[in-house]
Amino acid sequence: MTAKEVQLMQQAYNEVVKYKDKVSSDPYRLDYHLMPPVGLLNDPNGLIQYKGVYHVFYQWNPFATTHGAKYWGHYSSTDMVHWRLEPIALAPREWYERNGCYSGSAVEENGLLYLFYTGNVKNEDGTRETYQCLAVSSDGIHFEKKGPVLRLPKGYNAHFRDPKVWRSNDRWYMVVGAQTHDEKGEAVLFTSTDLYNWEKVGRMAGSGLNGLGNFGYMWECPDLIHLNGKEVLLVSPQGLKPRGHLYHNLFQSGYFVGQLDYRNGKFRHGDFVELDRGFDFYAPQTFTDEKGRTVLYGWMGITDEDEQSQPTISNNWVHALTLPRKVELIGEKVYQRPLVELEKLRKNQVRHQNVKVEGKQVELAGVNGTPLELLLNSVRVGKGKFEVTLRNEAVLSYDADKQEMSLQRTNVKTKQPEIRTCKLSSLSNLQIFMDRSSIEVFINNGEEVYTARYFPAPDDLSISFKGNAIFDLTKWDLEKIKIAGGLS
Ligand code: FRU
Structure with missing residues (x-):
């Protein structure tokens, strides 16, 4: 490690120590999510199970609750x-990463x-420059930087980033998020046999490619x-215009199901589907663990005009991971379920069988609090709407007539209600964290899935139900x- 790097790391640790008490005194500090120790967190990075240990790295600005020269923070x-x-x-110390060690992956x-x-x-x-870089470790904790392994190819501007690497048929592949010179978002495929030398395979997918129409000016985090x-x-495409109930956040994250031709890099695919219907979900990344599961983390936030209105900023931190x-594919649809390990956190179970809600707002004995998990099974919704109000700040609602699910919360900046809606042909089960x-x-x-941050009065722990259902x-x-x- 160079003296410069030691200094950069020391400065970050000083911030952690300086604001430790302030950060932990925040009533909005989360109990069972990963957060920055101080400062701003964004994308999950480098997810892997290595020598049996799970590693979650994340984009981190230790010095402010704004975006800046990012470090890679690390939990295991x-x-x-x-x-x-x-x-x-990783701390941004070298000429090729001066303004940030941006997102990436691990193998x-x-x-x-x-x-x-x-x-x-x-x-x-x-002007900007971008380099796809490598750092190697033999203990999963200390990393030796090897410098750039891939330079910007022709046809793209410097919005070229977020390498995700995997192995297939004895070769390595890397997909990189890109913007073409005419400002179209793309995912570009590269291959290598030794992880150091990379060559371009082809343009995998993008705005205007493979039958897809105009679909954003930049694709991040493929x-x-x-x-x-x-x-x-x-x-995570940037630049999609709102359409009906879709694309109301500033940026979106979603998926295409298809088939990749590894010889020319072409990915034939179906329609784009949003991964999450809420307000705060971006830049997801997956890895396969030793049990063979595909596990996903997302950034429970998004860069938008409301970001700087989040109340946690007054306590020197902002954002969290989901x-x-x-993740499973059922038919052509991606399903996401909380990892079963999270059941270890459950305590104080309360059960109500065969609850009938008929019109007016009701509360159920022992069903309140936070942090908690609520599981509603065998749900049958009658005519009209069924609503669950969480801490008088968020309302989940299913409209059986319109076959629509929605989540309403208060906008952190304008203090006005805002809503996200999706089509849902029936409602049978709800698991709320x-x-x-x-x-x-x-x-x-x-x-x-709906993911959102919300900021209820810290002492309001109420949960109520309304409508016909x-x-x-079960509550834990x-x-x-x-x-x-x-x-x-
Ligand atoms: C997505 C993103 C990435 C970039 C990183 C920088 O949120 O913009 O494209 O690598 O954040 O922090």
């Missing part, structure tokens, strides 16, 4: 529930852990996953996760 775990805060994995080869990430450079004259003999391309989710300032709702065993309900309080370790 042996059970996907409790975590260890590890030393900083294991011959017992070594390889991190691929984007070196981001912003020049004084306003990820190709293999499920049920098909390929699923996750991507819960880890198991409430943390101190977040909600994740898994509908019909993961057919649709019958269901069985959820334990706070343990975060061990220091940063040195």
Whole structure:
């Protein structure tokens, strides 16, 4: 490690120590989600199970609750529930990453852990440079930088980033998010036999490619996953215009199901489907664990004009990762369910069988609090709407006549209500995770998901039901996760 790097890391640790008490005193600090120790967190990076240990890296600005020259923060775990805060994995110290070690991914080869990430450079004259870089580790904790392994290819401008690497048929592949010179978003495929030398295979998918119409000016964080003999391309396109109930957040994250031709890099695919119907979900990444599960984390946030109105900023931190989710393909649809390990956090179970809600608002004995998990099974919704109001701040609602699900919350900046709606032909099951300032709702065993931050009055722990429905309900309080370790 160079003296410069030691200095950069030390400055970040000083911030953690300086604001530790302030950050942890925040009533909106989450109990069972991964957050930055201080400052701003965005994308999950480098997800992997390496030598049996789970690693979650993340985009981190330790110095402010705004975006800046990103570090890679690092958590590890042996059970996907409790975590260890590890030393900083990457600090932006070299010429090729001066303005940030941007997003990327991890693979294991011959017992070594390889991190691929984007070196981001912003020049004084306003131009940008981008380098796809490599760092290698033999213990999963300390990384040696190898520098750029892929330069910007012809046809693209410097919005070229977020390498995701995987192996197929004895070769390595890398997909990179890109913007063409005429400002179209694309996912570009590269291949390598040794992880150091990369050559272009082709333009995998993008705005105006493979039968897709105009579909955004930049594609961020592509990820190709293999499920049920098909390929699923996750991507976060920027520049989609709202259409009906779709695309109302500033940026979207979703997927295409299709088939990749590894010889020419062409990905033939169906329509784009949003992965999440809520307000705060972006830049998801997956990995396959030793149990063979495809596990996804997303950033429970989004860069938009409301970001700087989040109340946690006054306590020197902002944003969090989602819960880890198991991803499956059922037909052509991606389902997401919370990892079964999270059941270890359950305590104080309360059950109500055959609850009938008939019109007016009701509360159920013992069903309130936060952090908690609510599971509604065998749901049958009668005529009209069925509503669940969470802490008088968020309302989940199913309209059986319109066959629509929606989530309403208060906009953090304007203080006005805002709503996200999706089509849902029937409602049979709802699993709701409430943390101190977040909600994740898994509908019909993961057919649709709503992810959102919300900021209710900290002492309002009420939950109420309204409309016409019958269901069985189980509620658990959820334990706070343990975060061990220091940063040195
Ligand atoms: C997505 C993103 C990535 C980039 C990173 C920078 O949120 O913009 O494209 O690598 O964040 O923090």
